Amino acid sequence: MLTRLKIDGFKNLDRIDVRLGPFTCVAGPNGVGKSNLFDAISFLAGLAEKPLMEAASIVRGGDSRRGDVWGLFRRAGDRVAERMSFAAEFLIPEEGEDELGQTAKASMTFLRYELELRYRQDSTIRTLGALEIVSEKMVHINRSKAKSRLGFPHKKDWRDSVVKGRRTSPYISTEPEVEGERVISLHADSVAGLGGGRPRRVPAASLPRTMLSSVNNAAEHRTLVLARQEMAGSRVGGADAAGLQRRAGRTTGSKRPSRRRKVMDREDLRQPSLLTR
Ligand SMILES: Nc1ncnc2c1ncn2[C@@H]1O[C@H](COP(=O)(O)OP(=O)(O)O)[C@@H](O)[C@H]1O
C-alpha cells in the first residue's frame, strides 16, 4: 500500500508531497493535476515492470513511439525541467512468491523508494532511449519512525501488525558521481544473509530499466521481489464522468456485455477519484 508520494518535475507537479491511506480521495478544480498525480503512480507502476521507455509510453504525454518523452518533464513557460524525481513510501506484505512460485519473506515491510530520471542529452547513445536513470534507492523505514511516517489515523496494534522485520542497510543504493559516472548497487537480501555476496554494481547511465524492475529471484532479493510486485500493482481506480463515457463507448458492440467485465483494465488507471490497490 502506497502511503506517501513525493513528486518533482513530472508534468505540472513540483514539490508535491502527498500522504495516502487505505482509501484516498483526490478532489480539486479542473487542470490542477489530479490526473497527473495518477499518471505518476501509473508511471512508477510501469517502471517497476518494464523498460524505462516502455513505461513512459503508457503514460499520457509520454508517447515513446515518436521518441518523445519531453511531455512528461515539467514545463514552465518555455523552460523544460531536465530531471524528474519521485519518492514513494509503501507497505508490502510480509510474505509472497516470486515469479517461479518460490516463497519470499520480506526482511522489512515498510520501504522508501527514490528514483530520479533525466532527459538523455547525448544523442550518440539514444538507442538506449531518451530517459536516463540519475539515481535509484530503496531503503527501509525503521519501526520507530513508522508512526510519524503514516499520514492517516491508525491504531498501534494495526501498525505493529503491518510494519515488520529489520534491516540496517539499503536494498538499492546509488553512489556519488565519480568522474562523471554514477553506479547503482543492488544489495543481497537472502535469508540470514546466506548466499549474499557482493552487490551487483551497474553504471546508471547504461540501465535500460530500473534495478527494481530487474529483480525476480526470492532467494537473492526476498524483499525487493515483493516491493516490485507492490509497486507494479499500485492501482488507481474509481471513475469520473468522462471515464464512464469512454468505457461505455468502448464496450459497445463487444460480444460480452460490459456488466460482465469485473476487472478494471489499463484505461481505468486514468480514472481519478479513489486509490486502491
Ligand atoms: N509537462 C508538463 N508541464 C507542465 N504542465 C503540464 C505538463 N503536462 C501537462 N501539464 C498541465 O497539467 C494540467 C492538467 O492536469 P490534469 O492532471 O490533467 O488535471 P486534472 O486535475 O483536471 O485531472 C494542464 O494544465 C496541463 O497544461
Ligand SMILES: [Mg+2]
Ligand atoms: Mg483529470
